[in-house]
Amino acid sequence: MKPDLNRVASEYFPNAATEFENRLILNWYPHRILSRLGRVSSILELGLGHGVTAPIFDAACDRLVIVEGASKVIDLFRARTPEFRGEIVPSYFEDFVPNERFDAIVMGFVLEHVDSPEDVLRLYRSYLKPGGRLYVAVPNAKSLNRRLGLELGMIKDIYELNANDRAQGHQRQYCRATLTRAVTEAGYWVSYEEGIYLKPLPLSVLRGLPNSDQNFQAMLRVGIEFPDLCVGLLMELQIPDDTKP
Numbered sequence: 001m002k003p004d005l006n007r008v009a010s011e012y013f014p015n016a017a018t019e020f021e022n023r024l025i026l027n028w029y030p031h032r033i034l035s036r037l038g039r040v041s042s043i044l045e046l047g048l049g050h051g052v053t054a055p056i057f058d059a060a061c062d063r064l065v066i067v068e069g070a071s072k073v074i075d076l077f078r079a080r081t082p083e084f085r086g087e088i089v090p091s092y093f094e095d096f097v098p099n100e101r102f103d104a105i106v107m108g109f110v111l112e113h114v115d116s117p118e119d120v121l122r123l124y125r126s127y128l129k130p131g132g133r134l135y136v137a138v139p140n141a142k143s144l145n146r147r148l149g150l151e152l153g154m155i156k157d158i159y160e161l162n163a164n165d166r167a168q169g170h171q172r173q174y175c176r177a178t179l180t181r182a183v184t185e186a187g188y189w190v191s192y193e194e195g196i197y198l199k200p201l202p203l204s205v206l207r208g209l210p211n212s213d214q215n216f217q218a219m220l221r222v223g224i225e226f227p228d229l230c231v232g233l234l235m236e237l238q239i240p241d242d243t244k245p
Contacts (some may be wrong), residue, residue, distance in 0.1 A: 018164055019050070021203060021231070026052035026108075028220050029196050029234055033106065033135050034060050036192060036236055040103035044127060046093050046120075047110045051077040057106065058086045065089060067096045093120050101129040108137045109232070111182075112170045121186035125239055134237040136183065137196065139165075141173035144229040145199045176228055179235065188237035195230030198223035 030053045042063040048054060048070075054077070058064045064086035068074050074088055089096060093114060105124055111117040121136075128134060140146075141159045149155045155162065159173040174182075180190060198219050199206070209215055223230040 018168065020207075021197075022050055023052055024216055024220070025197055025232055026050055027056075029053075029108065029137055029232070030056040030106075032194065032196075032224075032234060033104075033236075037104055037133065037135075042100070042102045042129075043104045043106060044098070044102040044124075045106045045108070046124075047108065047113075048073050048077050048088070049109065051081060053106070053108060054084060054086065055081065058084060061103070063087075065098070065102070067091050067093055069093065094123070098127055101127055101132070103129055103132050105132070105134045107135065109139065111136060111138050111179075112165075112172055112174065113168075115171070117172075117182060118186055121183060121188070125187055128239065132238075133191070134188065135234065136179070136237065137232055137234045138174045138179055139170070140175060140195075140227070140230055140233050141178075142175040142228060143199065143231045145202070145231070147229075174233065176233055179233055183235065183237055187239060189240055190235050191238045192236040193227055194234050195223040195225070195227035196220070196232030196234055197230055198226055199231050 026049065034056070037060075040061050042065070043057050043061045045054065045057055045064065045066045048066055048068040051073075054064070054066055065088075066086060067089050069090070069092045071090060074090060077084070077088070093110065094116075105128060107120075107124075111120070114120050121134075124134065146155065146158060150158050158175075161170055161173065165173070176193075183190065200219070206212060206215065227233050
């Protein structure tokens with residue numbers, strides 16, 4: 001039996017505990033993808049999440065298709081974004097079968113949620129156009145703040161799921177090495193990678209600093225070059241020429 005994704009939908013509603021940093025990251029990484037991708041004909045995105053990334057990708061392509069398995073998340077997005085012109089397909093990622101291929105596929109913070117990320121990665125290879133690119137973003141288990149938490153005894157293992165992870169329906173933690181292994185074994189090669197959000201201190205401290213908005217933007221910019229220490233990892237993937245989907 002498939003899980004009911006609506007049970008974790010509250011984390012994607014306004015005022016959730018994780019909302020501030022989620023929106024910080026979600027307003028950042030799509031533009032980083034588009035700086036690599038440019039304008040394309042079609043994009044397939046897995047998951048609506050907080051509804052932040054969809055309008056950004058929608059403005060950068062002629063056709064945006066989004067697959068989302070939580071009906072409450074879809075209803076909330078449609079109510080808040082009536083001008084959205086893309087297509088939303090209610091479906092589990094594993095069950096979705098398009099009748100077209102896409103220039104780019106975005107899996108932004110979804111691989112940590114699904115039962116079998118390896119199967120999802122392999123499945124979506126066949127949904128890319130020749131020369132297309134797939135982008136994955138995931139939380140980083142070995143971020144600077146988690147490394148400090150481990151040193152201070154706040155977590156027992158670097159890959160341990162905390163309360164926020166469980167509330168959001170996370171099933172695993174990735175680091176740069178484990179993500180690289182997963183995508184390589186699924187038949188991709190990593191054509192580019194960078195870090196998302198270098199966080200040196202707890203959020204409660206960071207928000208109390210002078211010029212906090214400028215500081216957060218600086219942490220996003222500096223983090224690009226330090227993926228091993230960032231809160232999130234972003235990878236651009238392609239299919240080798242000698243490998244057929």
